[in-house]
Amino acid sequence: MRHRPAAAVGLLALSASLLAACGGDDSGSEGGGGAAGGTLVFGASADPVSLDGAYTSDGESARVQRQIFETLVTTAPGGTEIEPLLATEYTPSDDGLAWTFTLRDGVQFHDGTPMDAAAVCFNFDRWYNFSGVQQSSSVSYYWQTVFSGYAQNEDPELPQSLYASCEAPDATTAVINLTSPSSSFLAGLALPAFSIASPKALEEFGADDVSGTGETPSFDGTFGTTDAVGTGPFRLESNEPGTSVVLVRNEDYWGEKARLERLIFQPIADGPARRQALEAGQIQGYDLVDPADLGALESGGFQLLERPAFNVGYLAFNTAKPPLDNPKVRQAVAHALNRQALVDAQYPPGSEVAKEFMPPELFGYAEDVPEYPYDVERAKQLLAESGVANPTIEFFYPTDVSRPYMPNPEANFQAFTSDLEAAGFTVTPRSAPWNPEYLDTVQSGGASMYLLGWTGDFGDPDNFVGTFFRTQQAAWGPLAPEIYSQLEAARTEGDLEARTAAYEEANRTIMEFLPGVPYVHTSPSLAFAPNVSGYEPSPVGLEEFASVSLG
Amino acid sequence: MSLSQVEAADTALEHPEEASAGLTRDAFRRLRRNPLAIVGASLITVFVLVALFAPLLAPYDPVASDLTDIRPGQFPGPSREHLLGLDEQGRDELSRLIYGARYSLLIGVVSTAMGATVGLLLGLLAGAFGGWVDSLVMRAMDVMLAVPGLLLAIGVAALLGRSITSIMIAVAVVNVPVFARLLRSSMLVQGRSDYVLSTRSLGVKRRKIVLGHVLPNSLAPVIVQATLVLATAIVEAAGLAYLGLGSEDPRIPEWGRMLAVTNAYLSSEPLLALWPGLAIVLSVLGFYLLGEALREALDPKLRR
Numbered sequence: 001m002r003h004r005p006a007a008a009v010g011l012l013a014l015s016a017s018l019l020a021a022c023g024g025d026d027s028g029s030e031g032g033g034g035a036a037g038g039t040l041v042f043g044a045s046a047d048p049v050s051l052d053g054a055y056t057s058d059g060e061s062a063r064v065q066r067q068i069f070e071t072l073v074t075t076a077p078g079g080t081e082i083e084p085l086l087a088t089e090y091t092p093s094d095d096g097l098a099w100t101f102t103l104r105d106g107v108q109f110h111d112g113t114p115m116d117a118a119a120v121c122f123n124f125d126r127w128y129n130f131s132g133v134q135q136s137s138s139v140s141y142y143w144q145t146v147f148s149g150y151a152q153n154e155d156p157e158l159p160q161s162l163y164a165s166c167e168a169p170d171a172t173t174a175v176i177n178l179t180s181p182s183s184s185f186l187a188g189l190a191l192p193a194f195s196i197a198s199p200k201a202l203e204e205f206g207a208d209d210v211s212g213t214g215e216t217p218s219f220d221g222t223f224g225t226t227d228a229v230g231t232g233p234f235r236l237e238s239n240e241p242g243t244s245v246v247l248v249r250n251e252d253y254w255g256e257k258a259r260l261e262r263l264i265f266q267p268i269a270d271g272p273a274r275r276q277a278l279e280a281g282q283i284q285g286y287d288l289v290d291p292a293d294l295g296a297l298e299s300g301g302f303q304l305l306e307r308p309a310f311n312v313g314y315l316a317f318n319t320a321k322p323p324l325d326n327p328k329v330r331q332a333v334a335h336a337l338n339r340q341a342l343v344d345a346q347y348p349p350g351s352e353v354a355k356e357f358m359p360p361e362l363f364g365y366a367e368d369v370p371e372y373p374y375d376v377e378r379a380k381q382l383l384a385e386s387g388v389a390n391p392t393i394e395f396f397y398p399t400d401v402s403r404p405y406m407p408n409p410e411a412n413f414q415a416f417t418s419d420l421e422a423a424g425f426t427v428t429p430r431s432a433p434w435n436p437e438y439l440d441t442v443q444s445g446g447a448s449m450y451l452l453g454w455t456g457d458f459g460d461p462d463n464f465v466g467t468f469f470r471t472q473q474a475a476w477g478p479l480a481p482e483i484y485s486q487l488e489a490a491r492t493e494g495d496l497e498a499r500t501a502a503y504e505e506a507n508r509t510i511m512e513f514l515p516g517v518p519y520v521h522t523s524p525s526l527a528f529a530p531n532v533s534g535y536e537p538s539p540v541g542l543e544e545f546a547s548v549s550l551g
Numbered sequence: 552m553s554l555s556q557v558e559a560a561d562t563a564l565e566h567p568e569e570a571s572a573g574l575t576r577d578a579f580r581r582l583r584r585n586p587l588a589i590v591g592a593s594l595i596t597v598f599v600l601v602a603l604f605a606p607l608l609a610p611y612d613p614v615a616s617d618l619t620d621i622r623p624g625q626f627p628g629p630s631r632e633h634l635l636g637l638d639e640q641g642r643d644e645l646s647r648l649i650y651g652a653r654y655s656l657l658i659g660v661v662s663t664a665m666g667a668t669v670g671l672l673l674g675l676l677a678g679a680f681g682g683w684v685d686s687l688v689m690r691a692m693d694v695m696l697a698v699p700g701l702l703l704a705i706g707v708a709a710l711l712g713r714s715i716t717s718i719m720i721a722v723a724v725v726n727v728p729v730f731a732r733l734l735r736s737s738m739l740v741q742g743r744s745d746y747v748l749s750t751r752s753l754g755v756k757r758r759k760i761v762l763g764h765v766l767p768n769s770l771a772p773v774i775v776q777a778t779l780v781l782a783t784a785i786v787e788a789a790g791l792a793y794l795g796l797g798s799e800d801p802r803i804p805e806w807g808r809m810l811a812v813t814n815a816y817l818s819s820e821p822l823l824a825l826w827p828g829l830a831i832v833l834s835v836l837g838f839y840l841l842g843e844a845l846r847e848a849l850d851p852k853l854r855r
Contacts, residue, residue, distance in 0.1 A: 292624030292819055338618070345621035345641070399795060408815070410801045414640050417802065418616040429800040431713065 052224030069195030069230030080459025096181030117168030136214025142193035313405035320477030334372035364503025405453030445474030588844030594837025670730025678738030778842035
């Protein structure tokens with residue numbers, strides 16, 4: 001029995017490489033674009049949870065959804081700036097409560113129905129009217145992140161929805177009304193969670209038939225499993241969990257057609273097995289390459305692409321807990337940490353030391369925030385000035401977890417503890433399993449100093465500093481009041497230039513107050529076969545395969 | 552039976568204490584002639600000396616990180632300055648191994664002592680009183696033995712929270728029934744022997760018989776068992792630490808923990824897994840060889 005799956009995988013690889021070879025021949029004989037056609041197999045770490053973006057929040061699902069579906073707006077290739085996609089223009093009203101989207105004319109779903117304002121409103125109203133299991137935060141995570149609530153909130157703790165209604169005055173104009181002004185929601189709309197799907201297919205294939213519980217939802221319709229109808233450059237051909245998701249080129253695509261004829265996502269759960277599959281030619285690319293494998297892959301002639309850092313790892317203080325209520329003690333900690341040494345020793349090449357709580361790719365990042373370079377003498381001096389004798393700090397770190405911004409929390413803990421002891425601190429080690437003990441302890445304010453981090457969902461500063469500091473949270477303790485007011489003002493500001501300046505100012509205030517010590521932005525790597533070209537890594541993981549070709 | 556043994560057996564009837572001294576001397580002589588015992592004793596001596604004089608022997612600080620030469624998955628290997636290379640935190644592996652001996656010895660000795668003390672008390676209770684006390688204690692021990700040892704230890708350690716002390720208690724708990732059963736059965740055998748019968752017929756009080764004659768003569772197998780338990784205690788403690796139940800401070804150089812950490816670097820730095828593994832094997836082997844040799848030396852049936 002053990003050999004069966006391997007044989008099946010081998011067969012698939014064989015057929016894939018044959019297809020790839022055929023594709024190559026075709027383009028050669030046509031003598032056209034040089035590299036149009038062919039099949040690319042991408043090694044995924046897991047099956048997509050669902051191809052219906054409204055129900056997922058994981059990267060593997062989003063990667064496939066992105067090829068089949070499109071959103072009103074998208075992120076610029078390789079960046080986080082918002083660009084038009086299905087909407088060619090988008091303007092807020094003066095009070096910021098109504099956003100008018102002008103839709104691209106003549107776009108059709110894969111089933112031939114028109115993508116118009118009615119279809120857009122159908123999708124938004126569908127999400128807004130989610131009920132039962134659909135309202136669970138693990139099922140419609142991004143709707144809750146961006147729009148907070150639903151038409152009828154079943155959990156009384158859910159806030160009022162930011163979404164009010166959608167109007168379709170004509171076929172190419174959709175107006176989305178909000179309950180309060182927001183400038184961060186536009187960036188959220190670039191998420192595959194807000195993919196515009198064919199209303200006919202959504203109804204026909206039972207997209208709203210969800211049962212089970214929030215933790216283990218069961219999708220009873222076929223929309224999202226064997227049926228997925230969007231407007232994207234690829235159409236879904238087949239989806240067999242555990243084996244592959246096969247997409248084919250959408251020949252009726254409104255824009256520049258995909259160069260690949262077929263695109264296959266093959267799940268390979270084991271990291272080393274993905275590397276071996278690439279080396280054996282069974283797949284042509286995979287994501288999240290283990291830093292330890294980079295050297296071997298490079299010398300093997302494979303292409304390594306770096307995804308721009310869109311995360312931050314930080315050492316957080318709970319300012320409600322002495323001695324961390326003392327700003328001099330917080331500064332002493334910051335000066336005591338040798339962040340560069342840690343980043344060099346534990347993180348993949350291309351990772352950089354962080355100096356504020358959001359990545360440099362994002363607008364609002366300030367170059368001139370107060371910095372706290374590694375300086376043990378300065379740390380000791382600040383500690384002496386603080387008046388705190390024999391400072392003892394409880395230092396929390398999580399076990400059983402690896403995150404892009406924190407591949408090995410225990411290693412970070414040890415390095416920082418050594419640094420702190422060298423500066424005269426006494427550290428009490430505390431640890432707990434990541435989920436739920438550690439996160440619960442941290443979020444309820446039980447940890448005084450702890451390791452944590454954040455990977456951005458979408459390209460808006462509110463998704464970083466806003467998530468951390470816009471409201472007072474038990475995890476951080478009380479901060480300087482101007483931090484809250486600056487971030488709230490920045491969130492609702494309509495003008496991009498003014499918003500950028502507002503976030504830069506907020507970042508300076510935050511780092512002046514020092515609620516924690518950000519220490520790393522990491523760049524995960526992707527590996528591709530030498531003949532693959534046209535793949536542009538996106539910081540938020542929204543990559544198009546339409547521009548990819550096999551040379 | 553040699554002549555000296557017949558003499559010893561004769562004196563045993565009149566002076567049991569002298570006889571046991573003679574037996575001990577005898578056993579010690581047999582032990583010295585067993586090469587395996589010599590190897591075991593030497594390994595233990597080295598292990599204990601290293602543990603005692605760790606601060607003098609270790610060339611570097613075993614705890615403080617120094618990430619200067621460390622890159623992801625790549626640590627400098629053995630060199631003149633660092634004979635066994637550096638670990639993932641840039642610490643001298645040899646210094647950590649040396650300090651690790653302290654923790655292994657400490658955990659082994661303390662947990663064995665705790666397990667033996669409680670086990671012997673319960674065994675004595677059962678063996679001395681018999682009847683319902685015996686039944687009660689022994690059924691309780693049976694219940695404990697019914698749970699696989701490592702599982703029981705994991706349960707206890709998880710209940711007590713992450714610390715070296717909880718590992719010691721967990722390992723001790725596992726060994727309590729072993730000692731209790733052993734002492735009880737040994738005492739039952741002694742209790743039916745002729746010299747006990749004769750002392751009882753002389754009118755000696757039961758308390759004096761149990762504590763003065765039966766108990767001392769039942770201790771030989773317990774000493775053997777303690778040596779063997781020390782070996783398994785070191786492995787069990789390393790196992791618990793490997794599973795993440797050790798101290799909350801990951802910087803403590805405990806061999807099992809050191810072995811667990813190398814998991815992630817097995818493909819690039821396999822030697823780092825070898826050293827703590829070797830240290831555990833050698834120290835355990837020492838106690839095991841000595842324990843086996845002791846058993847042979849003290850067991851009349853195995854005498855040649």
